Amino acid sequence: MKVTVIRPGELGEPELARWRELQIASPSLDNPFLSVEFTLALGRLRPYVRVAVIEDQGKVVGYLPFERHAFGIGKPLGSWLTTCHGLIAAPDLDVPARHLLRACGLSVFDFDHMVAGQRTWSPHESAVRPVPLMDLTAGYDAYIEYVRANSPKNYKTIRYKERKLAREHGVVHLEYGATDPAAMRLLTGWKSDQYRRTGRVDRFAQPWIVELLEEMHAADSPAFAGVLTMLYAGDTPVAGHFGLRTHNTLVGWFPAYDPEFARYSPGIMHHLHMAEQAASHGLGQVDMGKGGREYKGWLKNGTIHVSEGRVARPSATAAVHWMGRTPVNKARSIVVDRPSLYRLADRVLKGFGRVRTSLHPAVEKEPSGAR
Known part of the structure; x- marks a missing residue:
């Protein structure tokens, strides 16, 4: 086999068409990332x-789309920003990972959201994680009946809160495929505030990420598009989400809500309305991404899997990288696998976020609004 490494912009029309052909031929590759x-x-x-x-x-x-950093450190495309990575190829393609790394000029390649079971990467998988899905292939009515039957208490509670929200603030409705840039700025502002409150890094403080979302928001073709959804109570926006879709799958990316409406659980309410609209627009599933949020457990009616792992070629760079990364990865796996530790870590991060906000109350109130 021959491997040639190029920049994405150097792909010609035949290569672009072949990429799309390979992706659509394999259900495991049905992901906009x-x-x-x-x-x-x-x-x-x-x-x-x-x-x-x-x-x-x-x-x-x-x-194989990837990132090549200094000293031959390789990362999946989008790395920490995205929720699915993989080799775009037929399922039976068997290219040894170290051969691929050598051809790409890489010493080491870490991954944590790889399509599980790909022949190139499966020998190097250290863990396989479930990704919860809202499976809409039988239609929204069948999906919601499943949720109602399997999580009756949660479902009853969220519908009660929705009726209460409607009584107090106006009819609850969802705008699917919102195009107004102001709606996107509102959503990213909510998300920036959430990152700070929970002690996490504000991704929208990086201008290139804001620019990426703007470009993705403008994308709209049958096979690929950005989808902005906003949930309203009357004329008041209370929650939203921006994600990407293929012809069949909508992937969760940036959900957020106005914290003033937190008592109504608008984020979960939004997910149910978003699933209904996704089904009405012909989509077959909503990928909620791996993670320990409890609401995903009762909203899901299906799963797929992604894997974590590491490939390295013998080198000083790989050894130093292993010493720096492996303890962190092991600690993260331990936390993710134990719900009680996950909740504790989440509380610690939120506490850190509250302290940081109190120390810097006026710093970058809404960084994502500064285009």
Whole structure:
């Protein structure tokens, strides 16, 4: 096999068409973060993005979008910003991972949201995690009946809160595919506030991420689009979400809500309305992303799997990287696998966020609004 490494912008029309052909032929690749449109967008914004083009007997058989950082450190495309990585190829393609790393000029490659079971990466998987889905293939009515039957108390509670929200603030309704840039700024402002409250890094403080969302918000084709949804009570926006979709799958990315309405659980309410609209627009599933949020457990009616792991070629860089990363990864796995530890870690981060906000109450009130 021949492997050629290029920048995304160097892909020609035949290569773009082949990428889309390979993706749509494999259900496991039905994720917008694996779409060539997402790779092209990141390639325009980040100088370290590359694509490995894999050929066999003169025919392109696969693509690997990745990031090549200093000292041969490789990361999946989008790294911590995205929720799915993978080799865009037929399921039976078997390219040894170390051979691929050598061709890409990489010493080490860490992954934590890889499509599980791909032949290239499966020998190097250290853990496989479930990703909860809202499966809408039988229609929204069938989905909601499943939720009602399997989580009757939770479902009854959220519908009670919705009626209460409607009585007190106006009819609850969802705008699907909102195009107003002001709605996007409102959503990212909520999300920035959430990051600070919970002690996490504000992703929207980085201008390139804001620019990426703007570009994705404008994308709209049958096979790939950005989807902004906003939940209203009367004329008041209370929750929203921005994600990406393929022809069949909407992937959760940036959900947020106005904390003044937190007592109504608007985020969960929004998910139910979003699923209804997704089904009405012909989508078959909503991917909620792996993670320990309890609400995902009762909203889901299906799962897929992603894997974590590490590939390294013998080198001083790989050894130093292992010493720096492996203890952190092991600690994270221990926390994720134990709900009580996850909740404790979440409380600690929120406490840190409250302290940081109290010390700097006027700093960057809404950084995402500064375009």
